[in-house]
Amino acid sequence: QVQLVESGGGLVQAGGSLRISCAASGRAFSIRGMGWFRQAPGKEREFVAAISWSGGSILYADSVKGRFTISRDNAKNMVYLQMGSLKPEDTAVYYCAARPKGFGSRDEDYDYWGQGTQVTVSS
Numbered sequence: 001q002v003q004l005v006e007s008g009g010g011l012v013q014a015g016g017s018l019r020i021s022c023a024a025s026g027r028a029f030s031i032r033g034m035g036w037f038r039q040a041p042g043k044e045r046e047f048v049a050a051i052s053w054s055g056g057s058i059l060y061a062d063s064v065k066g067r068f069t070i071s072r073d074n075a076k077n078m079v080y081l082q083m084g085s086l087k088p089e090d091t092a093v094y095y096c097a098a099r100p101k102g103f104g105s106r107d108e109d110y111d112y113w114g115q116g117t118q119v120t121v122s123s
Contacts, residue, residue, distance in 0.1 A: 002026045002112040004096045009117030017084045020117055022096030024077040033103025034072060034079045035110060038092035038119075047105040048094070049081060059105055064090075086121045093118050 008020040024031055035050035049070035050059045058070055067086075072079040079096060094117050097110035 002028060002031060002098055004098060004112055004114035006094065006096050006114045006117035009094065009119045011120045011122060012086055014086060014088055014121055014123050016086050016121075017082070018086065018119060019080055019082045020094055020119065021081075022079045022114055024079075024098060028077040030100050031077075031098045031112075032101055033099045033110075035097045035099075035103065035105070036070060036079075036081045037095045037097060037107055038090075039095070039116075040089075040092040043092075045095070045107060047107065050103045050105055051079065052103045057103065059103070061105070083119070086119075088121045088123045091119060091121050 003026045005023050012018050032053040036048040037045050038048050039045040047061050048064055051070045051072050055072055067084050069082040096114040098112040099110045
């Protein structure tokens with residue numbers, strides 16, 4: 001099994017920046033693709049960003065492209081999401097996810113999920 005723990009969420013003003021992190025443990029060596037998803041109150045969970053094992057392939061949702069940056073440090077079993085130019089509509093619980101093969105934007109392809117970290121952007 002793989003355990004994922006997110007951290008770094010909080011309250012930030014619109015236009016500000018925040019970096020959230022995800023630490024993997026357990027059978028972390030089995031992880032290949034990792035992703036970030038988010039769920040706002042009353043809305044379905046949506047894809048934010050994904051990164052391949054090498055970091056050479058990255059995907060972003062159109063809504064965050066140019067504002068968010070995903071990265072990973074395999075030596076530390078960590079994945080990060082640097083968020084900039086934050087908007088109130090970015091307010092959500094952000095979830096880290098991992099999968100043993102490939103990477104992508106479909107949440108049903110991810111086997112492991114963290115508990116989430118709350119990000120709140122005030123206007």
